[in-house]
Amino acid sequence: MAVVSDAERTQAATARLAALEDDDFAAVADAGADNSDDDFLVDLGTDDEPELGESAPRKRRKSRGGGAAGRGPKRKTRAMLEAERRGPRTFAGLLEETESASLEEGGPPPPAYTAAAVGPQVGAATRRWCSVCGFAAPYRCVRCGSRFCTRKCYGVHTETRCLKFVG
Amino acid sequence: MHDGTCIVLDNGGANCKIGLAGQRQPLLVFPNATGKAKGERTVYVGDQLLEDRDLSSLALRRPLERGYLVNEEVERAVWGRAFKAVLPRGAPASDCGLLLTEPLLNLPAIQDSTAQMVFEDFGFASLLATPAPPLALAAWAAEAPAPACALNRAAAGLVVDAGFSFMHAAPVLGGRVLGGGVRRVNLGGKALTNYLKELVSYRSVNMMEETALVDAIKEAACFVSGDMAADLTAARAGGHRLEYVLPNGVTNLRGYVRQPGAPAPASAADTPEQVLVLGNERFMVPELAFRPSDIGVAQGGIAQAAAEAAAAVHPDLRPAMLANVIVVGGLARCPGFVARLQAELRPLVPDECEVAVHMPADPMLAAWQGGSQLAASPEYARRAVTRAEYEERGACFLAA
Ligand SMILES: [Zn+2]
Ligand SMILES: [Zn+2]
Numbered sequence: 001m002a003v004v005s006d007a008e009r010t011q012a013a014t015a016r017l018a019a020l021e022d023d024d025f026a027a028v029a030d031a032g033a034d035n036s037d038d039d040f041l042v043d044l045g046t047d048d049e050p051e052l053g054e055s056a057p058r059k060r061r062k063s064r065g066g067g068a069a070g071r072g073p074k075r076k077t078r079a080m081l082e083a084e085r086r087g088p089r090t091f092a093g094l095l096e097e098t099e100s101a102s103l104e105e106g107g108p109p110p111p112a113y114t115a116a117a118v119g120p121q122v123g124a125a126t127r128r129w130c131s132v133c134g135f136a137a138p139y140r141c142v143r144c145g146s147r148f149c150t151r152k153c154y155g156v157h158t159e160t161r162c163l164k165f166v167g
Numbered sequence: 168m169h170d171g172t173c174i175v176l177d178n179g180g181a182n183c184k185i186g187l188a189g190q191r192q193p194l195l196v197f198p199n200a201t202g203k204a205k206g207e208r209t210v211y212v213g214d215q216l217l218e219d220r221d222l223s224s225l226a227l228r229r230p231l232e233r234g235y236l237v238n239e240e241v242e243r244a245v246w247g248r249a250f251k252a253v254l255p256r257g258a259p260a261s262d263c264g265l266l267l268t269e270p271l272l273n274l275p276a277i278q279d280s281t282a283q284m285v286f287e288d289f290g291f292a293s294l295l296a297t298p299a300p301p302l303a304l305a306a307w308a309a310e311a312p313a314p315a316c317a318l319n320r321a322a323a324g325l326v327v328d329a330g331f332s333f334m335h336a337a338p339v340l341g342g343r344v345l346g347g348g349v350r351r352v353n354l355g356g357k358a359l360t361n362y363l364k365e366l367v368s369y370r371s372v373n374m375m376e377e378t379a380l381v382d383a384i385k386e387a388a389c390f391v392s393g394d395m396a397a398d399l400t401a402a403r404a405g406g407h408r409l410e411y412v413l414p415n416g417v418t419n420l421r422g423y424v425r426q427p428g429a430p431a432p433a434s435a436a437d438t439p440e441q442v443l444v445l446g447n448e449r450f451m452v453p454e455l456a457f458r459p460s461d462i463g464v465a466q467g468g469i470a471q472a473a474a475e476a477a478a479a480v481h482p483d484l485r486p487a488m489l490a491n492v493i494v495v496g497g498l499a500r501c502p503g504f505v506a507r508l509q510a511e512l513r514p515l516v517p518d519e520c521e522v523a524v525h526m527p528a529d530p531m532l533a534a535w536q537g538g539s540q541l542a543a544s545p546e547y548a549r550r551a552v553t554r555a556e557y558e559e560r561g562a563c564f565l566a567a
Contacts, residue, residue, distance in 0.1 A: 013463050016462075016463075017462070017463065017464060019361065019365075020354070020357075020358040020361045020362055020365075020462075021232075021233065021332075021357065021358060021361075022361065023226075023227055023228065023229050023378070077287050077288045078283070078287055079239065079280065079283040079284050079287050079288050080240075080243075080288070082280075082283075083239050083240060083280075088238070089237045089238070089239075090232065090237060091232040091233045091235050091237050094235070094237065094274050094276050094277060095274065097276060098274050098275065098276065112272045112346055112347070112349070113272045113274070113351075116271075116272055116335075116349045116350055116351045117350075117351055117353060117466065118350050118351060118352050118466045118467050118468075118471055118472045118475060119466070119467060119471075119475065120460075120465055120466065120467065121458070121459075121460045121465075121466065121467040121468070121471065122467060122471060123515075124458075126460050127458065127460070127461055129451070129461060132370075133370075133447075134366070134446075134447045134448065134451050135399060135402075135403060135447065136399065161369070
């Protein structure tokens with residue numbers, strides 16, 4: 001009978017925690033090709049909202065991308081062009097950039113973001129809850145390490161969930 | 168410097184709160200997202216997501232990731248619609264200031280790109296980007312009965328923001344966040360909703376693609392336990408059982424809690440209803456705010472965050488901070504949250520310090536209300552960056 005290694009368990013646990021930060025967009029996007037990122041955007045048309053989408057006068061900067069700003073019905077601002085050139089950003093990526101920049105001499109101070117994380121739980125034992133019903137779980141599945149409370153819940157676990165989280 | 172309108176935008180991970188300086192309430196509160204229903208092409212932006220429609224299978228795209236503005240394109244669309252809605256008729260953005268909340272410990276790259284959007288895409292006359300905790304503290308202070316009391320409350324406090332993307336404890340002194348004292352739990356309302364989604368999907372009804380609906384269920388059904396052992400015992404005996412009638416897409420678009428023993432509605436015969444039964448999930452999910460280790464997050468909870476934040480400030484300030492702990496954010500409204508924080512924080516801090524945890528009248532709107540006060544005061548002009556200054560020096564000095 002297959003037993004999941006510690007490394008695989010850790011990996012599965014990490015993936016599960018990361019999933020808690022997901023927007024459901026990800027699930028839908030995976031399901032069909034017609035749900036591209038762009039489908040979630042709308043034109044910020046300039047015709048019916050003259051006070052918006054208009055870029056400020058640029059005095060000392062040249063608009064990168066040359067004449068693109070004046071072309072076509074939808075005018076792109078410098079910020080839009082830069083975003084296009086840069087591609088999608090992720091928070092993890094930006095954090096890493098900031099951190100590596102601060103390592104170079106003369107860079108900005110390291111981001112306080114990382115240092116602000118609360119430390120490990122103090123003064124209380126880790127509690128274990130049954131992966132099936134949610135009540136206190138004294139036992140652990142020998143194959144995958146999930147917790148369970150009774151023979152009954154263990155039965156449900158092995159039938160429906162055990163090892164499902166890997167691969 | 169502009170001398171006219173100023174828009175106040177509390178740009179949260181879940182919702183935008185937007186309105187005009189000096190007003191008591193924001194004009195609009197709506198999801199900071201664009202979204203579309205499965206199988207439809209129409210994209211709904213911001214407040215359009217609020218229109219009465221089936222909550223089922225609505226997929227959202229959010230500009231903020233872990234509380235930080237990462238996807239500018241989505242944000243531009245959401246803001247564009249919102250600014251247009253709140254700007255007084257005929258007033259161009261170029262005559263208008265913007266007070267914008269920014270996340271604690273923001274990254275310079277994000278500050279740059281945000282300022283660029285505000286000045287170059289939208290053309291605002293000035294910008295004051297400021298963290299939310301001092302604003303929330305000021306709003307809470309303004310609720311005090313006597314002006315002298317309000318001054319005390321506004322001077323120093325520990326703001327606990329139990330928000331969508333994470334929870335923060337932030338010491339505030341004289342209107343500024345003491346940056347070195349900020350502590351963060353890497354979990355927030357979003358993770359709790361997703362956790363509830365996972366639990367109910369596994370235990371009863373598959374709702375993995377129903378985030379918006381599960382969020383509504385969480386708001387309606389969850390509470391913070393004051394006594395875990397007692398609540399677990401009660402739940403085992405069926406004590407916390409609650410039925411949530413799921414939307415049927417016809418007569419019932421958002422679902423609702425059915426009180427025990429309530430008769431089925433008259434229409435039940437023609438539209439069969441699906442019921443989600445909740446038990447210990449009702450308090451085991453909010454429990455994560457206090458014990459992230461329950462799901463394997465190697466961190467203490469929000470009470471520990473508050474205690475660590477208090478420990479990080481100068482000892483002379485500690486009593487004032489702990490006597491004025493203010494909870495805001497979506498999770499603060501979860502029944503039992505304030506009492507639990509009070510109870511858990513007490514043993515974690517020095518005995519001689521009084522501990523008092525408070526919640527403003529509207530914990531979701533407090534930061535906006537404080538922002539509205541600030542934007543209507545002379546302090547706005549002192550702290551804001553004008554477009555001319557931005558063009559002269561770039562965004563880098565906004566961090567100051
Ligand atoms: Zn069990
Ligand atoms: Zn197993």
